Each structure stands twice: as structure tokens, then as C-alpha cells.
Amino acid sequence: MNRILILFAHPALEKSKVQISLLKAAQSVDGVTIHDLYELYPDGLIDVVYEQDALTEHDIILFQHPFYWYSAPAMLKEWQDLVLEYGFAYGASGNALRGKTLANIISAGGSKNSYSTHGHNRYSIIDLLRPFDQTANLCGMNYLPPFAVHRTHDMPKEKIEMYAELYRQLLWKLQRDLPSEETLASLRYLNDWVQS
Amino acid sequence: MDSLLQAFIFLSAGVVAVPIASRLGLGSVLGYLIAGVLIGPFALNLLHDATQLMHFAEFGVVMMLFLIGLELQPSLLWRMRFPILGMGGLQMALTTAAITGIAMYFNQPWQTALAIGLILSLSSTALALQILAEKKLMNASSGKSSFAVLLFQDIAVIPIIAILPLLAITAPLTNVDTANIAAVVTADAHSSGGGNLIAHLPGWQQTIIVVMAVVSIILAGRFLTRPLFRFIADSKLRELFTATALMLVIGIALLMTTVGLSPALGAFTAGVVMADSEYRHELEANIDPFKALLLGLFFISVGASIDFALLGSKPIVIMEIVLGLVALKFIILLFLAKLFKIPGGGSYWFSFSLAQGGEFGFVLLASTLENRILHKETIDILTAAIALSMVLTPLLILFNEKFVIPRFKEDKSTTTADEEPMEEQDNPVIIAGFGRYGQIVGRLLIGNDIPVTVLDHSATHIERVRRFGFKVYYGDAGREDLLHTAGADKAKVLVIAVDDREKAKSILKMAKHSYPHLLVHIRAYDAMHYHELKSEGADFISRELFLSSLSMGEKTLQALGMRAYKAKRQARQFAVHDQKTTDRLGEHISDNKRYISESRHAQEEVLNILRGDRMSYRTSEDHSWDATGHE
Numbered sequence: 001m002n003r004i005l006i007l008f009a010h011p012a013l014e015k016s017k018v019q020i021s022l023l024k025a026a027q028s029v030d031g032v033t034i035h036d037l038y039e040l041y042p043d044g045l046i047d048v049v050y051e052q053d054a055l056t057e058h059d060i061i062l063f064q065h066p067f068y069w070y071s072a073p074a075m076l077k078e079w080q081d082l083v084l085e086y087g088f089a090y091g092a093s094g095n096a097l098r099g100k101t102l103a104n105i106i107s108a109g110g111s112k113n114s115y116s117t118h119g120h121n122r123y124s125i126i127d128l129l130r131p132f133d134q135t136a137n138l139c140g141m142n143y144l145p146p147f148a149v150h151r152t153h154d155m156p157k158e159k160i161e162m163y164a165e166l167y168r169q170l171l172w173k174l175q176r177d178l179p180s181e182e183t184l185a186s187l188r189y190l191n192d193w194v195q196s
Numbered sequence: 197m198d199s200l201l202q203a204f205i206f207l208s209a210g211v212v213a214v215p216i217a218s219r220l221g222l223g224s225v226l227g228y229l230i231a232g233v234l235i236g237p238f239a240l241n242l243l244h245d246a247t248q249l250m251h252f253a254e255f256g257v258v259m260m261l262f263l264i265g266l267e268l269q270p271s272l273l274w275r276m277r278f279p280i281l282g283m284g285g286l287q288m289a290l291t292t293a294a295i296t297g298i299a300m301y302f303n304q305p306w307q308t309a310l311a312i313g314l315i316l317s318l319s320s321t322a323l324a325l326q327i328l329a330e331k332k333l334m335n336a337s338s339g340k341s342s343f344a345v346l347l348f349q350d351i352a353v354i355p356i357i358a359i360l361p362l363l364a365i366t367a368p369l370t371n372v373d374t375a376n377i378a379a380v381v382t383a384d385a386h387s388s389g390g391g392n393l394i395a396h397l398p399g400w401q402q403t404i405i406v407v408m409a410v411v412s413i414i415l416a417g418r419f420l421t422r423p424l425f426r427f428i429a430d431s432k433l434r435e436l437f438t439a440t441a442l443m444l445v446i447g448i449a450l451l452m453t454t455v456g457l458s459p460a461l462g463a464f465t466a467g468v469v470m471a472d473s474e475y476r477h478e479l480e481a482n483i484d485p486f487k488a489l490l491l492g493l494f495f496i497s498v499g500a501s502i503d504f505a506l507l508g509s510k511p512i513v514i515m516e517i518v519l520g521l522v523a524l525k526f527i528i529l530l531f532l533a534k535l536f537k538i539p540g541g542g543s544y545w546f547s548f549s550l551a552q553g554g555e556f557g558f559v560l561l562a563s564t565l566e567n568r569i570l571h572k573e574t575i576d577i578l579t580a581a582i583a584l585s586m587v588l589t590p591l592l593i594l595f596n597e598k599f600v601i602p603r604f605k606e607d608k609s610t611t612t613a614d615e616e617p618m619e620e621q622d623n624p625v626i627i628a629g630f631g632r633y634g635q636i637v638g639r640l641l642i643g644n645d646i647p648v649t650v651l652d653h654s655a656t657h658i659e660r661v662r663r664f665g666f667k668v669y670y671g672d673a674g675r676e677d678l679l680h681t682a683g684a685d686k687a688k689v690l691v692i693a694v695d696d697r698e699k700a701k702s703i704l705k706m707a708k709h710s711y712p713h714l715l716v717h718i719r720a721y722d723a724m725h726y727h728e729l730k731s732e733g734a735d736f737i738s739r740e741l742f743l744s745s746l747s748m749g750e751k752t753l754q755a756l757g758m759r760a761y762k763a764k765r766q767a768r769q770f771a772v773h774d775q776k777t778t779d780r781l782g783e784h785i786s787d788n789k790r791y792i793s794e795s796r797h798a799q800e801e802v803l804n805i806l807r808g809d810r811m812s813y814r815t816s817e818d819h820s821w822d823a824t825g826h827e
Contacts, residue, residue: 013759042760 002175005058006034006105009065009076013038018107018152018160019066025164026064029171033058037075044078051083056096060174061141063132064105067148070121070128072104080135089139098140101178103190104132105167107149115150126188144179147190170194202249205242209235210492221597225326226590228492232499243500250497250558254460256490257322257555258449259483261350261460264321265467266476268347273468276344283341283536284348287550290528291317298520307363311569312578314356315561316521320554321346322491323586327549327593338542341533342549353556354461357563358406361399364567409455413448413462417469425475429653429670441482460556474658477651478671481678494555502583506576517581522588526551541604548596552589553582622686623647627693628673628703630661633719633740634693649682674703676710684711692718695740697725701732708733727782746771 006026010019026032033054041047055061065072087094106125114121115128125146126133136143147170149155149163170190179193187193209231217227235242243249273280296313300306324342325334333339397405421444428440448466449459470476507514526547533543561579564570570578625641627634630652641648650668652658658668671678673694684690690707692700700718707716717736720726729737750767754760 011761014762038761039759042764 001031002059002101002178003057004029004032004060004062004171004174005054006032006062006064007037007076007079008034009037009063009073009079011038011073011075016066018149018155018163019064021160021164022064022105022107022149022167025168026171029168029175031175032171037079038073041075044075046079046082048082048085051079052085052088052096055083055089055100058100060101060103060178061097062103062105065107067106067108067125067128070123071131084135084139095140100139100141101144102132102136102139102141103144104129104146105148106146107152109153110150112148112150124188142178144184145187145189166191166194202243205235206249206493206496209496214492222594223327223330223590224492225323225330225495226587226594228495229499229587229590232496233502234499235496236500236502238502238504250494250501253490253494253497254555254559255449256487256492256494258460258463259445259487260322260325260491262445262448262463262467263480263483263487264325264347264350265464265469266471266480268468269471270468272471276340276347279341279344279536280348283532284345284352286535287345287528287532288317288349288352290531291525294524294528295521298524308570308574311360311363311564312574314359315557315564315578316553316582317525318349318353318554318556318560319346319525319550320552320586320589321350322494322555323552323589324549326491327590328545331545331593331597333542333545336542336545337538338545338549341536341538341542341546345529345532345550349554349556350461350464353560354406354410356560357461358403360560360563360569361402361567363569364399405455409451409462410465413451413465414469417466421470422473422475425473425670429475434672437478438482441479442486445483460559474668475670477669477678477681480681481671481675484677484681498583498586502587503576503580506580507584510577514577514580514584517577518584518588521553521581522551522585522592541601544596544600548592548600549589551592552585553578554586557582622683623649624688625649625691626651626673626679626682626684626687626689627691628652628679629692629694629719630657630668631693631695633695634691635661637691637693649687651678651682674699674706676706679703679707679710684714687711687714689715689717692716694719695721697721700725701728704729704732704734723778723781726778730782742771742774 008023008026010016010023013020013023023034023036026034035051035054037046063072063076065076071077084090084097085094088096108115108125110119110121113119115123115125117123121128125148129146133143147167149160170193173194179187179190183193183196210228213231213234214224214227217230218224234240237243292310292313294313295316296306296309299309299312304312324346328334328339328342334343425437425440428436444466445463448462452459452462470479473479529547529550530543533546538546558579561570561575561582565572565575623646625646626649627638627641628651630638630650631654634650634652638648638650651671651673652668653670653672658670661668669682671682673679673682673692679690684707690703690711692703692707694700694703697720700720704716704718707714715735716733717738718729718734720729720737720739722739726737726739746767749770750763753763753766758766
């Protein structure tokens with residue numbers, strides 16, 4: 001069974017509708033560890049040793065966050081800068097993360113179509129997530145396509161619940177399995193893998 | 197009345213001569229010496245008994261040695277062991293050997309020659325340190341080296357005094373004679389009324405008693421002074437502290453006199469023993485004015501006691517001795533300076549400032565008379581020679597400054613100003629007040645390896661925190677002299693953490709006035725106090741309970757279910773808003789010329805703040821991360 005660690009970053013969860021539902025969904029799955037970064041470190045002082053120990057003890061690392069400005073909220077960047085140290089995550093002796101799996105769980109205001117060459121966001125989600133992809137690569141991790149919730153701002157409650165349920169299933173499935181090489185070759189969203 | 201008149205004469209001579217001498221660039225020491233000559237028996241003859249005066253004023257040397265001892269923690273002494281032993285030891289050995297050789301050449305028996313050699317090898321601590329301090333060279337390598345040599349000499353006086361009785365070639369005088377001579381010659385016979393009580397004992401017994409006296413001072417200094425000062429400090433009467441400090445120094449002087457030792461050495465030993473004491477700075481601040489006055493008096497009396505009659509009767513011999521002595525010492529010192537690589541002009545400062553006979557010479561000469569080591573005539577001549585060599589020093593320093601040092605100016609790296617500072621006992625941060633507030637500041641700094649000088653005037657406080665390894669000194673930071681001793685002229689930041697608002701303000705005022713370079717970080721009692729401190733030019737002001745209350749508010753918001761990060765931001769925003777409100781009200785205060793009672797004002801202020809709070813929360817609604825564009 002894959003042990004899952006979710007690094008959750010949302011600076012104003014009290015204003016969120018989608019992310020709070022996703023978070024609750026994750027909390028309902030047994031054996032999933034969640035680090036709520038803004039709640040744990042309101043003054044930005046990240047406990048690096050604690051975070052690194054958590055990484056060592058898990059197989060799948062999920063960055064769950066709103067897709068602010070085509071990236072993660074500041075705290076998650078801070079987390080990467082501090083926790084993914086040379087000698088731990090990368091470098092000659094830095095192989096603590098080797099063979100583990102990384103994926104982003106994101107919520108975005110724009111539609112799926114807007115994230116394309118023709119859409120107003122001009123790039124696909126996969127393209128925009130390249131920095132995470134390469135971060136995983138440098139750390140010797142396997143990077144999966146994202147689980148994404150699009151068009152969040154006017155999303156009806158039922159639809160949010162639907163996504164929360166889908167996310168719950170994703171976590172359950174990830175605990176037991178990972179997408180195969182062949183699946184990954186054509187997979188653009190983890191959403192599709194759960195439903196397959 | 198008569199003694200008051202005498203005191204008036206001294207003071208006015210000093211007050212007139214010293215500023216003029218300083219203005220002319222001659223230095224204060226020469227000023228005092230000239231003043232002494234002027235009021236002495238060979239000019240205006242306003243003095244009754246210059247010798248007696250000198251003995252009284254020698255007490256200034258006792259105090260100076262006590263203060264020097266206080267500066268010398270055993271650790272500092274240990275770090276200076278090589279220059280002290282090497283330079284100091286060589287200086288004494290070479291000078292003593294040379295002078296002894298010359299004296300033997302003039303047909304003196306070896307014992308007499310050795311006694312003269314030992315006595316003349318000493319330099320004047322009072323004179324040299326005063327000059328070096330005045331030229332701001334104490335931290336330069338020339339100053340450090342001079343200090344090392346002087347220290348070795350000062351320590352060497354102890355064995356010299358013990359050895360001198362063994363050099364006697366005839367039987368000691370009878371008891372009565374000794375007392376008579378002591379009354380004429382030794383400093384301390386007058387001030388104490390006692391005199392040497394052990395002079396009649398055989399040499400070896402005297403030596404044992406001397407050692408025992410020194411050991412008793414060390415033990416008493418280590419184990420008795422701290423409880424004593426604590427007891428005195430608890431009384432919170434400042435003059436009592438001064439009285440205790442003086443009592444201590446005078447008591448040591450008396451004890452030393454009783455056993456026939458130099459009181460200065462006893463005081464020095466006591467000083468070293470107490471150098472680790474938390475009361476050190478306060479002691480320094482209390483003794484220093486007395487020392488300065490008495491040293492001035494000492495220099496005056498040296499000037500006044502120059503025996504121009506003797507000088508007139510044997511001008512050639514005395515001048516030969518003086519010039520020979522100064523030249524010989526200078527050459528040996530210069531050789532040492534080169535040997536120990538004192539850079540450039542520093543070697544000349546070092547050599548000129550130490551090329552003279554010292555005040556210990558007077559004391560030792562007195563004891564040679566008691567012990568019948570030297571003839572009265574020889575002693576008179578040597579005494580005059582030492583005094584004249586001391587007069588010559590400021591002149592030589594002047595010569596050095598005007599003609600020798602300028603030649604080194606081109607080579608920047610060797611000028612004294614560029615030399616590395618002395619042992620880092622001058623901490624960059626001074627914390628005034630080490631209660632609950634100051635301790636946190638101190639712990640953070642010390643945790644970051646920043647050495648901190650701490651002043652506090654609660655003895656119980658000090659006792660407690662010293663157990664945890666803090667270096668805390670007893671004292672009132674509101675006193676300029678104490679702040680100076682704590683190193684305010686070299687420190688970067690003064691943290692005023694005292695809880696008394698008026699006290700805090702007065703320390704701030706004084707620090708800003710005397711040390712404009714010093715950044716003052718200060719603890720404010722409330723907003724009103726904050727404004728007062730701001731107008732006095734404090735560089736950083738922290739309201740004492742503000743951050744603590746703020747974090748209490750933040751945690752309370754969190755307990756009610758607010759997300760930690762939001763609570764944190766709300767608290768921070770409140771702090772910004774509160775700062776603005778406070779500053780705005782501060783401007784209002786300075787605009788408003790009419791008097792508003794403090795309490796009334798404070799009340800009004802609270803209302804204004806509350807009104808402002810509600811308004812600001814309406815306007816500064818947090819729009820951050822609103823789910824418009826993104827999620």
C-alpha cells in the first residue's frame with residue numbers, strides 16, 4: 001500500500017469552496033497524511049526536519065493547492081525552497097526521494113479549454129506545471145499528470161461534491177496502484193485515470 | 197582653614213595650568229607638573245610640605261592600580277601572558293643589568309648596585325598610562341605593549357620589596373629610627389598613622405608575612421566582597437556604595453602598610469581578584485574621580501618636590517643621571533620594540549612613554565633607607581633624578597609627536613589609528629536593565645554569539661542570572677561615567693530595558709547627548725511614553741506589552757476557529773494600523789500646545805484608538821485571495 005502525503009497550501013481557506021471540499025475528502029480517506037502548511041506555519045517558519053522525515057515515510061507526495069498565477073501559493077514555494085535541500089532531495093548523496101511519486105492537485109478558475117494553445121491561458125496545464133515536473137525529475141521522483149478542478153468560481157455545490165468524491169476515489173486508488181507506463185503515455189489528467 | 201586654603205591652592209593651580217597646557221598641546225601631566233613647580237618652594241612657595249603632600253597624593257597611584265587590576269580579568273591577563281612576560285621581563289632584566297653594571301663600575305657594592313638597578317628599571321605607570329590614554333593609544337599596539345611592560349613591573353615590585361631587605365649590607369636601624377624615617381619618607385605612614393610594624397623582624401619572616409598578607413587579600417577579595425557589596429547595594433543608597441569602595445581601597449592600603457608592603461600592590465591584587473565581580477563597573481565609576489583628582493595632585497607634588505637646591509648644588513651629577521637613565525631606558529625599550537615588532541611610529545610612542553623612573557621608585561627608595569641599603573645622599577639624588585625624568589617624559593612625548601611621528605605618516609599601515617583594537621572587551625551591545633524584558637533581548641543576542649555588557653541595579657537580579665553564566669554588572673546605567681566604563685563610546689547599540697519610565701528617559705537623554713553615534717533601542721511603557729521617547733530621538737522604540745498582547749489576541753482568534761495564517765495576518769495588520777494611529781496622535785500632541793493632564797490624555801487616546809479600530813476594519817477588509825480569478 002502506497003503511503004500518501006498531501007502538502008496542502010491555501011492562504012485563505014475560509015474563502016475557499018472547492019479546496020475546502022477537496023481537503024475534507026482527503027481527510028476522510030484512511031492512511032493519508034495531510035500537512036496544512038498555512039495552518040502549521042502561519043509565520044512562515046517551516047520545520048524542515050519534520051517535513052523531511054514526513055517525506056521519507058511516504059511514497060506518494062501530493063501538492064494540493066489553488067493554481068495561483070500558474071503556480072502554487074507562496075508557502076508551498078517556500079516549502080520547496082527549504083525542505084528539498086541539497087544532500088537530501090538532490091545532489092550526489094541526496095536520494096531520499098528517489099523512486100517516490102509526485103503530483104499536483106489543483107483548482108483553477110479557467111476552463112479546461114482556456115488552458116490550450118488557443119485559449120486565453122495559451123498553455124496547457126501540463127506545460128505550466130513543468131517546474132514541478134522538473135523538480136520531481138531532479139529528485140529522482142516520478143511525476144504524474146495533475147488532478148485538476150477547472151472553472152471553480154461559479155461552480156455549483158453538487159459539482160464540487162462530485163469532484164470531492166472523485167478525489168476521494170483517486171486517493172483510494174493511488175494507495176493501491178499507480179498508472180502504468182502505457183497509461184501515462186497518453187494521460188493528461190489524473191481525473192481520467194480514476195474514471196477509467 | 198589652613199588645609200582648605202591648601203586644597204584651594206592645589207585646585208586652582210591645576211585648574212589654571214592644566215587647561216593651558218592641554219591647549220598648548222603639552223598634555224595634562226606636564227600641566228600638573230608645571231603647576232607643582234610654580235606653587236612649590238622654589239617659585240611661589242605656597243606649599244607647606246610638598247613631600248607630605250606627595251605621600252598623600254600617592255594614594256592616587258593606589259587607586260589607579262586598583263582600577264588597573266579591575267580591568268584585568270584573569271582571562272585577559274592570560275591572553276597577555278606573552279607580551280607581559282616577554283617584553284616586561286626582558287625590559288626589567290636588561291635595564292636592571294645595565295644599571296647595576298654601571299653602578300658597580302662606579303664602585304658600588306653589588307648589593308647596592310642591584311638595588312639601584314631594580315629601583316630605576318621601573319617606569320611610571322601613572323605617567324605613562326595617563327599620557328597614552330590622553331593620546332588615545334591604549335588600544336594601539338604601542339599602548340598594549342606599554343601596558344604589558346608596566347604590568348610586569350607592577351607585579352615585579354612585589355618580589356622586589358621582598359628581596360630588598362635581603363640586600364641590606366649593614367644591620368637594620370632600630371625600631372625608633374625606622375619609625376622616624378618612615379614618618380618622613382613613606383606615603384602611608386601619614387595617611388594611616390600606622391607605619392611598618394614588621395620592619396624589626398628578620399628578612400625571611402618579613403617575606404613570609406608579606407606573602408600571607410597578599411594571600412589574605414586574594415581570599416577576602418574572592419569570598420567576602422560579593423556578599424558585602426550585595427548587602428550595600430540592597431540599601432539602594434549610592435553614597436554608601438562610594439563609601440564602601442573607598443573604605444575597601446583604604447583598608448587594603450592600611451593592611452599593606454602595616455606589613456610594610458606597597459599599598460598600591462595590595463590594591464592591584466584586590467582589583468584583579470574583583471575583576472570578575474559584577475560590581476566591577478560600579479566600583480570603577482566610584483573610584484575613578486578620586487583617582488583622577490589624586491593623580492593630578494600626585495603630579496603637582498612631584499613638580500613641587502623637585503629639590504632645586506640639591507639640583508643647584510650638584511647639577512652636573514643629577515643631570516647626568518637623569519639623561520643617562522632616560523637614554524639607557526629609551527634605547528633598551530626601542531630595542532624591545534623592534535624585537536617584538538611594534539609597527540612604525542608605535543615603537544617610539546612605546547619607548548618615549550616608558551623612559552623614566554616611576555612612582556614605585558620613590559616607595560622602594562624609602563624602603564631602602566629603612567633597610568639601610570642605600571645612603572641618604574644617594575637616595576636624595578636618585579629621588580630627584582626620578583622626579584626629573586618624570587618631568588622630562590611629557591617633553592619627550594611632545595618631541596616625539598612633533599618630530600618623530602610625522603616621519604611615519606606616509607606609511608598608512610603603521611599609523612597607530614589603523615592598528616587592530618585591543619582585546620575585545622568592548623562589547624557592541626550594552627543592555628541596561630536585565631529583568632524579564634532585558635533577559636530575553638540578552639538571550640537572543642548571546643545565542644547569536646554577540647557579546648553583551650549588561651548593567652542592572654538589582655543585586656538579587658544579578659545574583660540569579662549570573663548563575664546562568666551571564667556577565668552582569670551592578671550599576672546605575674543613568675550615570676554617564678558608568679555607561680562610559682561599560683564601553684558606550686565603542687558600542688553600537690544601547691538597549692534600554694529598564695521598567696522605570698523616567699529612568700529610561702533620562703538614560704536615553706544622557707546617552708544621546710554623550711554618545712551621538714550610539715543607536716538607542718528603548719522599551720516604552722505605553723503610547724504616551726513612546727511619544728516622549730520618540731521626541732528624545734530614540735532610534736527604535738518598543739512598547740513593552742504590545743507584541744505580547746498582540747500574540748494573545750492572535751491565539752484567541754485562532755481558538756475561535758480562525759485559520760492560523762489569517763489570525764497572524766490580522767494581528768500584523770492591527771500592529772501596522774496601531775502604529776499609524778499612535779504616530780498620528782503623537783503629531784497631535786506636539787501640535788497641541790496647551791497642557792492636557794497625562795491621565796486625561798491617555799483616556800482620550802484610548803477612545804480615539806477604539807474609534808479608529810472600528811473604522812479601519814471597515815475599510816481594510818481583507819480582499820486577499822478572494823476567489824475571483826483563481827479558485
